[in-house]
Amino acid sequence: MQIKSAEFVMSNSDVAKCPKSMLPEYAFIGRSNVGKSSLINMLTHRKSLAKTSGRPGKTQLINHFLINKNWHLVDLPGYGYARVSKSTKKVFQKFITAYFSQRKQLVTAFVLVDIRHEPQPIDLEFMQWLGENGIPFSIIFTKADKLKPKAIDNHVEKYKHVLLETWEDMPNYFVTSSSKEIGKDDVLNYIDELNGN
Numbered sequence: 001m002q003i004k005s006a007e008f009v010m011s012n013s014d015v016a017k018c019p020k021s022m023l024p025e026y027a028f029i030g031r032s033n034v035g036k037s038s039l040i041n042m043l044t045h046r047k048s049l050a051k052t053s054g055r056p057g058k059t060q061l062i063n064h065f066l067i068n069k070n071w072h073l074v075d076l077p078g079y080g081y082a083r084v085s086k087s088t089k090k091v092f093q094k095f096i097t098a099y100f101s102q103r104k105q106l107v108t109a110f111v112l113v114d115i116r117h118e119p120q121p122i123d124l125e126f127m128q129w130l131g132e133n134g135i136p137f138s139i140i141f142t143k144a145d146k147l148k149p150k151a152i153d154n155h156v157e158k159y160k161h162v163l164l165e166t167w168e169d170m171p172n173y174f175v176t177s178s179s180k181e182i183g184k185d186d187v188l189n190y191i192d193e194l195n196g197n
C-alpha cells in the first residue's frame with residue numbers, strides 16, 4: 001500500500017467522542033519509549049505525524065489519523081496498570097480497556113514490543129487481556145536494527161515460547177526498525193489485506 005495522504009483528525013480521552021465514521025481502524029499501542037511515534041511516522045512517511053497532536057497530556061489521549069481517506073490509524077497512549085482502590089488487583093487504564101471493548105470500528109491492534117527485551121509481564125498481560133476479550137492483535141517488534149539477525153530470531157523464539165504456553169497459535173508478528181525502514185511494507189500490506197484490497 002502506498003500512503004497518499006495522512007491527516008490528523010482528533011485527540012480525545014473519551015471513546016464515546018471518537019470519530020463517528022465507520023472507517024476501519026488500526027490501533028497502535030505499547031509501553032512508552034517502545035518506538036511507537038517513530039513507527040507511525042515511518043509507516044505514514046511523515047516526519048512528525050505522531051506528534052502533530054503534541055501538547056502536554058497527549059500521551060493520555062486517543063489520537064486518530066485518517067490515512068488515504070479510507071482508514072484510521074489510532075495512536076493510543078502507553079499502557080500501564082491502574083490500581084484498584086483497596087485491592088491489589090491490577091487492571092489496565094480504564095479508557096484503554098474502554099477503547100478496546102467499545103470501538104466497533106477496530107479491525108486489529110498492533111502491540112509494540114522492543115525486540116531487545118525479554119518478554120515483559122505487562123506486555124504479556126496486556127496481550128492476555130486482548131486475547132481473553134476476543135480483540136484481534138498482532139505483535140510489532142521494534143528497534144530490530146539494534147540486534148544481529150541471530151539475536152532477533154532468539155528473541156522472537158522466546159516470545160513464541162512464552163505465548164504458546166497459553167495460546168494455541170502465535171499471533172501474527174512483524175519485525176521492524178524505524179531507523180532502517182525495516183518491516184514497513186509488511187505492516188502496510190497486512191493492513192491493506194485486512195481492508196479487503
Ligand code: GDP
Pocket residue numbers: 031032033034035036037038039142143144145146176177178179180
Ligand atoms: P514512543 O514513546 O513509543 O512514541 O517512542 P519514540 O518513537 O519516541 O522512540 C523512543 C526512542 O527510541 C527515541 O529515542 C527513538 O529515537 C528511539 N527509536 C525509535 N525507533 C527506533 C528504531 O527503530 N531504532 C532505533 N535504534 N531507535 C529507535
